[in-house]
Amino acid sequence: MIAAASVFFASLTGLSLLFGLKAIESKRGNVFLPRVRSAADDAALSLKSLLTDLRIMLSKLPPACVYLSRIALHKLALGSAQLARLAEAQSHKVADLVSHKRGFEKREPRSDFLKQVSERSTESSDIDVEIR
Numbered sequence: 001m002i003a004a005a006s007v008f009f010a011s012l013t014g015l016s017l018l019f020g021l022k023a024i025e026s027k028r029g030n031v032f033l034p035r036v037r038s039a040a041d042d043a044a045l046s047l048k049s050l051l052t053d054l055r056i057m058l059s060k061l062p063p064a065c066v067y068l069s070r071i072a073l074h075k076l077a078l079g080s081a082q083l084a085r086l087a088e089a090q091s092h093k094v095a096d097l098v099s100h101k102r103g104f105e106k107r108e109p110r111s112d113f114l115k116q117v118s119e120r121s122t123e124s125s126d127i128d129v130e131i132r
Contacts, residue, residue, distance in 0.1 A: 023034055109115055 021032060031037065109118065
């Protein structure tokens with residue numbers, strides 16, 4: 001707000017000075033610093049053409065930014081998918097490494113108690129029980 005107000009009042013003061021200078025020149029009939037004015041006019045015209053070219057270039061900027069962001073997002077998605085695949089493969093390797101069932105083969109129990117329980121459970125499964 002302060003910056004905008006200061007720019008406004010500086011512009012207003014500059015315009016007032018230019019109108020005052022023009023009034024003094026028309027009263028006296030001569031031009032004040034003609035070479036400086038001609039150079040300033042040339043500089044103003046070149047600044048105007050530069051701003052026109054810049055406006056055209058800036059109008060092309062948003063579509064280019066959208067295109068580049070789409071490409072960057074696509075590359076980021078592909079990279080994260082590749083990283084996820086790598087992490088998945090490594091986690092499977094770690095799981096196989098720490099698993100106690102890596103080379104799992106079912107074998108007879110070593111305990112006599114477990115042997116007796118497993119024998120009774122197989123005997124009881126052989127008997128047909130009728131449920132009413």
